[in-house]
Amino acid sequence: MESSAAPTVSAGHDPGPAPVDLLRRLRARGAGDPVTHVERVPARVGVPAPWPAWAPPELRAAFARRGVVAPWQHQAEAATLAYDGGHVIVATGTASGKSLAYQLPALATLLADPRATVLYLAPTKALAADQLRAVAGLELEGVRPACYDGDTPRAEREWIRRHSRFVLTNPDMLHHGILPGHAQWSGFLRRLAYVVIDECHTYRGVFGSHVAHVLRRLRRQCARFGATPVFVLASATSGDPATAAGRLTGLPVTAVTEDASPRGGVTFALWEPPLLPPDSTAPAVPAQAAGDHDATTDLVQVRRSALRETADLLADTVAEGVRTLAFVRSRKGAEVVAANARRALDDAVPGLGGRVAAYRGGYLREERRELERALLHGDLLGLASTNALELGVDLVGLDAVLICGYPGTRASLWQQAGRAGRSGQEALAVLVARDDPLDTYLVHHPEAIFGAPVEATVLDPANPYVLAPQLACAAVEAPLTPADLALFGDGAKEAIDQLVEAGALRQRPTGWYWRHRERPEVDLRGEGGAPVCVVESATGRLLGTVDGGSSHFLLHTGAVYLHQGISYVVDDLDLADGCALVHVEEPDWSTHARDVTDLSVVSVRSYVDAGPVGMFLGEVDVTSQVVSYQRRRIATGEVIDTRPLDLPTRELRTVAVWFTLSPRSLASAGVQQADVPGALHAAEHAAIGLLPLMATCDRWDIGGLSTALHPDTEAPTVFVYDGHPGGAGFAERAYGTASAWLRATRDAIAECGCETGCPSCVQSPKCGNGNNPLSKPDAIRVLDVVLENLPA
Ligand SMILES: [Zn+2]
Numbered sequence: 001m002e003s004s005a006a007p008t009v010s011a012g013h014d015p016g017p018a019p020v021d022l023l024r025r026l027r028a029r030g031a032g033d034p035v036t037h038v039e040r041v042p043a044r045v046g047v048p049a050p051w052p053a054w055a056p057p058e059l060r061a062a063f064a065r066r067g068v069v070a071p072w073q074h075q076a077e078a079a080t081l082a083y084d085g086g087h088v089i090v091a092t093g094t095a096s097g098k099s100l101a102y103q104l105p106a107l108a109t110l111l112a113d114p115r116a117t118v119l120y121l122a123p124t125k126a127l128a129a130d131q132l133r134a135v136a137g138l139e140l141e142g143v144r145p146a147c148y149d150g151d152t153p154r155a156e157r158e159w160i161r162r163h164s165r166f167v168l169t170n171p172d173m174l175h176h177g178i179l180p181g182h183a184q185w186s187g188f189l190r191r192l193a194y195v196v197i198d199e200c201h202t203y204r205g206v207f208g209s210h211v212a213h214v215l216r217r218l219r220r221q222c223a224r225f226g227a228t229p230v231f232v233l234a235s236a237t238s239g240d241p242a243t244a245a246g247r248l249t250g251l252p253v254t255a256v257t258e259d260a261s262p263r264g265g266v267t268f269a270l271w272e273p274p275l276l277p278p279d280s281t282a283p284a285v286p287a288q289a290a291g292d293h294d295a296t297t298d299l300v301q302v303r304r305s306a307l308r309e310t311a312d313l314l315a316d317t318v319a320e321g322v323r324t325l326a327f328v329r330s331r332k333g334a335e336v337v338a339a340n341a342r343r344a345l346d347d348a349v350p351g352l353g354g355r356v357a358a359y360r361g362g363y364l365r366e367e368r369r370e371l372e373r374a375l376l377h378g379d380l381l382g383l384a385s386t387n388a389l390e391l392g393v394d395l396v397g398l399d400a401v402l403i404c405g406y407p408g409t410r411a412s413l414w415q416q417a418g419r420a421g422r423s424g425q426e427a428l429a430v431l432v433a434r435d436d437p438l439d440t441y442l443v444h445h446p447e448a449i450f451g452a453p454v455e456a457t458v459l460d461p462a463n464p465y466v467l468a469p470q471l472a473c474a475a476v477e478a479p480l481t482p483a484d485l486a487l488f489g490d491g492a493k494e495a496i497d498q499l500v501e502a503g504a505l506r507q508r509p510t511g512w513y514w515r516h517r518e519r520p521e522v523d524l525r526g527e528g529g530a531p532v533c534v535v536e537s538a539t540g541r542l543l544g545t546v547d548g549g550s551s552h553f554l555l556h557t558g559a560v561y562l563h564q565g566i567s568y569v570v571d572d573l574d575l576a577d578g579c580a581l582v583h584v585e586e587p588d589w590s591t592h593a594r595d596v597t598d599l600s601v602v603s604v605r606s607y608v609d610a611g612p613v614g615m616f617l618g619e620v621d622v623t624s625q626v627v628s629y630q631r632r633r634i635a636t637g638e639v640i641d642t643r644p645l646d647l648p649t650r651e652l653r654t655v656a657v658w659f660t661l662s663p664r665s666l667a668s669a670g671v672q673q674a675d676v677p678g679a680l681h682a683a684e685h686a687a688i689g690l691l692p693l694m695a696t697c698d699r700w701d702i703g704g705l706s707t708a709l710h711p712d713t714e715a716p717t718v719f720v721y722d723g724h725p726g727g728a729g730f731a732e733r734a735y736g737t738a739s740a741w742l743r744a745t746r747d748a749i750a751e752c753g754c755e756t757g758c759p760s761c762v763q764s765p766k767c768g769n770g771n772n773p774l775s776k777p778d779a780i781r782v783l784d785v786v787l788e789n790l791p792a
């Protein structure tokens with residue numbers, strides 16, 4: 001949830017050096033200049049708008065009591081669009097006050113029509129609870145807001161169904177509870193005026209595709225009762241939000257993206273840790289042979305680690321008296337950064353190290369408040385934290401933010417950078433690149449960060465593995481009719497035919513009927529196979545679930561598994577029982593699973609014939625097996641060893657994008673025949689690393705395969721596929737943006753300063769072949785051939 005952007009007042013504190021001077025001193029420290037770009041993000045003056053004429057005085061007064069004297073322009077614009085009956089998505093930055101954009105039309109309608117109702121959906125119970133506090137705090141007569149989720153006591157449920165006019169829930173509860181019980185909810189659904197979908201960028205991939213159909217089922221039930229609610233969506237900044245919202249809801253949606261809330265100026269530096277001199281390069285530890293793969297080369301560390309660099313920067317800013325927050329991905333990483341910074345400070349001035357601390361997700365509320373207080377008053381000057389700090393913590397008045405590694409999306413990056421800056425004060429933000437192709441690309445391509453948003457929220461409602469079970473759920477709620485085919489979209493007829501053939505549906509003159517007694521079991525957050533439960537051995541406590549597809553990677557025996565910032569080690573993965581037993585432990589290493597893959601083409605959906613180059617999108621069958629895992633030292637990234645695993649193969653029918661090149665074009669580009677495998681393999685690794693630039697996905701969502709001769713394409717080929725049954729939209733997005741995606745891949749490789757390839761460009765920590773063979777210069781030649789021929 002976000003409060004509207006009210007100015008904050010911080011305690012008095014010496015502001016320290018100006019960001020520009022501070023940055024100059026930081027970059028003058030070492031031999032070379034690690035800064036690749038400095039962006040000055042100017043302060044923005046907020047643009048307030050008058051209250052819309054339709055907003056009733058009592059609502060304005062309620063907001064005024066909460067400190068909102070007038071809406072910002074984007075809030076008023078989105079609110080009026082929705083009030084006039086248009087579906088709208090507001091996609092603006094953190095703390096820009098998106099909640100007012102939906103609260104205003106929804107609450108105005110509830111006040112004007114004493115029968116109308118509103119359904120609010122949040123991805124988590126915690127967010128729904130926050131929003132409940134905000135709406136209840138307005139103290140509006142007759143709204144009676146209430147949360148309805150798995151924790152709601154039975155005794156209260158009936159009261160909520162009958163009397164609440166602002167019900168806050170989550171998609172899982174809508175799917176498992178509200179829609180199957182639509183008869184009991186008929187009074188509420190009949191009068192439903194608005195559906196609010198908060199943080200809708202979290203509905204991506206397979207989960208997002210499921211939610212898209214849950215929303216279609218909701219629209220279908222409303223239509224049966226004669227209601228056509230207006231959808232209002234709120235999203236973090238993202239690429240093409242109108243299209244994503246349209247896919248999610250199945251409706252035409254207007255986007256409001258111009259952020260009119262005020263913000264302080266930020267000097268934003270992109271920082272690439274220097275390459276280590278060759279003699280100091282940590283030697284590769286010989287890897288144990290994994291399966292039938294003889295791993296000869298391995299990840300060699302050639303750059304200073306982002307953690308060490310961040311620790312030094314933290315020590316330097318604290319020494320300057322600058323209040324600094326460092327964001328580090330893992331809790332262990334945050335502790336390493338804090339410990340190293342403390343040591344460096346104590347070496348310089350004994351006792352100074354005490355002003356740096358690590359901040360972890362697991363802290364009790366009182367401990368967190370104490371840290372906040374110490375930082376606010378300057379007793380504490382430096383804090384290293386996981387992004388747990390993004391949630392439920394109120395820190396104001398920081399002078400600098402260090403971000404150790406790109407956090408995955410621009411939305412998170414801005415959320416973290418947005419922590420810096422007191423009202424009216426300039427602040428410094430530094431993104432420290434990790435040794436990863438995407439980080440390398442970004443520090444050399446500031447336009448991808450500061451220019452137009454590039455990553456889009458991707459989902460694919462046509463995925464047959466999602467569509468068929470969702471249609472089964474819909475059929476239980478009410479028989480499917482030909483009119484429903486358009487609602488559920490592409491592939492609905494084929495999916496229904498399959499359900500009929502499988503004996504799940506029966507066709508009658510009035511529609512398709514569910515044949516069984518029991519409802520189908522469909523988990524929105526799982527897929528295909530059953531999800532694997534993560535259980536704490538000592539207590540039997542269920543920590544959470546991981547979908548079957550990722551479980552071999554994340555929960556193999558010996559894996560270090562992070563859950564809400566706490567580190568666990570897996571004792572045993574029991575696939576027969578679908579559970580992984582874990583214990584709390586924070587070793588000095590992280591684990592990286594590796595797999596080997598076989599792939600065959602099933603069908604081609606679309607292709608581009610570009611002379612010697614072909615670009616394809618289609619279905620493939622992937623057989624993969626996680627064969628080993630690598631342990632890497634957290635502080636340095638150094639490889640400790642590679643350990644074999646004994647896991648079964650997995651079969652996956654999914655969607656892939658692939659490109660082929662003629663052997664002749666490779667030869668004339670100067671790629672020797674013997675180097676073709678290494679060239680394609682290196683291009684594949686980097687291409688996978690850069691795909692998150694185009695679509696919000698991470699490593700576990702995508703896989704790849706490259707070969708100098710594939711039996712199905714009869715040519716040198718690179719495949720990149722969705723790691724989810726039926727595909728999740730990532731390969732499709734890659735195909736749609738192929739030239740931009742491969743251009744970025746090519747640039748990331750070419751711009752890495754290493755000589756023969758490193759983890760910042762063409763090496764991959766999850767490679768099943770031990771990063772062998774790889775040819776960095778030839779990968780650039782391969783991608784040049786593709787880009788020269790492929791239409792933009
Ligand atoms: Zn490199």
Ligand SMILES: [Zn+2]
Nearest residue numbers: 767768769771
């Ligand atoms: Zn590989």
